[in-house]
Amino acid sequence: EINFDWLxxxxxxxLHLHLEGSLxxxxxxxxxxxxxxxxxxxxxxxxxxAYQFNNLQDFLDIYYQGADVLVVEQxxxxxTWAYLLKCQQQNVLHVxxxxxxxxxxxxxxxxxxxxDGINRALVDGRxxxxxxxxxxxxxxxxxxxxxxxxxxxxxIPHLDKxxxxxxxxxxxxxxxxxxxxxxxxxxxxxxxxxxHAGEEGPAEYIWTALNDLxxxxxxxxxxxxxxxxxxxxxxxxxxxxxxxxxxxxxxxVFADMxxxxxxxxxxxxxxxxxxxxxxxxxxxxxTENFVVLRDSLAMTKAxxxxxxxxxxxGSFTSLEYKNTMQ
Ligand code: ES4
Ligand code: ZN
Numbered sequence: 001e002i003n004f005d006w007l008x009x010x011x012x013x014x015l016h017l018h019l020e021g022s023l024x025x026x027x028x029x030x031x032x033x034x035x036x037x038x039x040x041x042x043x044x045x046x047x048x049x050a051y052q053f054n055n056l057q058d059f060l061d062i063y064y065q066g067a068d069v070l071v072v073e074q075x076x077x078x079x080t081w082a083y084l085l086k087c088q089q090q091n092v093l094h095v096x097x098x099x100x101x102x103x104x105x106x107x108x109x110x111x112x113x114x115x116d117g118i119n120r121a122l123v124d125g126r127x128x129x130x131x132x133x134x135x136x137x138x139x140x141x142x143x144x145x146x147x148x149x150x151x152x153x154x155x156i157p158h159l160d161k162x163x164x165x166x167x168x169x170x171x172x173x174x175x176x177x178x179x180x181x182x183x184x185x186x187x188x189x190x191x192x193x194x195x196h197a198g199e200e201g202p203a204e205y206i207w208t209a210l211n212d213l214x215x216x217x218x219x220x221x222x223x224x225x226x227x228x229x230x231x232x233x234x235x236x237x238x239x240x241x242x243x244x245x246x247x248x249x250x251x252x253v254f255a256d257m258x259x260x261x262x263x264x265x266x267x268x269x270x271x272x273x274x275x276x277x278x279x280x281x282x283x284x285x286x287t288e289n290f291v292v293l294r295d296s297l298a299m300t301k302a303x304x305x306x307x308x309x310x311x312x313x314g315s316f317t318s319l320e321y322k323n324t325m326q
Contacts (some may be wrong), residue, residue, distance in 0.1 A: 013080025
């Protein structure tokens with residue numbers, strides 16, 4: 001279809017992608033078998049039926065369960081490589097994926113097993129596919145500050161492979177400031193910071209992500225629209241928001257794609273970007289997320305290009321490289 005073709009051919013950049021959320025049912029079965037891990041599904045159809053969520057927590061419960069099939073270094077490589085092949089098919093030139101080490105270290109998997117597998121695929125992605133990347137370590141906000149500190153300590157021998165830290169998982173009741181001291185330590189180590197804020201949580205959490213965690217981007221941030229002063233700040237600072245349209249409707253942050261506010265924000269001058277979040281769970285990668293904006297919100301070609309341009313501006317690569325992407 002013509003519009004898919006054009007949006008697929010458009011060179012894109014992805015700034016909000018959970019590697020564990022790119023685990024397709026087919027690979028889940030392959031890895032379950034390879035590692036002798038039991039999963040509560042017997043067919044791809046059954047898995048797809050289970051992927052119906054009423055909120056973020058519904059999704060997280062099934063997402064953490066899916067990650068149980070990831071055990072040895074090669075599994076983390078295969079997961080990351082499959083995502084990069086999708087990027088190649090969809091003309092995604094640069095990616096800044098998240099990984100959730102605590103999901104795996106809690107099951108007795110070494111931090112180095114996880115990051116070495118991911119990093120080897122990212123290196124191959126640069127060399128064999130020409131896809132550049134920066135990796136972001138996410139802390140699980142439903143776990144303790146102490147647990148996050150332990151995880152940051154485990155990352156220290158691998159700082160050459162990590163660009164930033166982030167914050168994900170259950171938002172409500174776990175405000176950004178719970179991790180102020182961990183993020184301060186991460187910044188001292190030379191890492192940039194991002195955080196999921198204002199996905200299900202209030203605009204107040206976006207303020208504390210900015211003020212207490214000193215984030216360089218806000219992940220989601222859709223609840224900013226309810227706070228006029230925050231909107232003015234985001235526009236003045238040109239603070240990037242990594243918006244995930246399919247994620248937001250699957251998790252019922254918006255009841256319908258026609259109600260999504262991304263293009264309103266774009267027209268108000270907010271630095272909004274398009275991303276896929278957990279594409280294996282939410283029904284689409286980068287191109288599909290752009291396609292739904294065209295289908296449900298009548299996004300124009302000029303708007304699509306501005307959305308990509310915002311992603312380039314908001315990325316953590318060198319200015320020199322950004323200029324080659326524009
Ligand atoms: C996530 Cl959509 C979303 N929100 C918060 N945490 C997450 N981890 C993976 N996907
Ligand atoms: Zn996310």
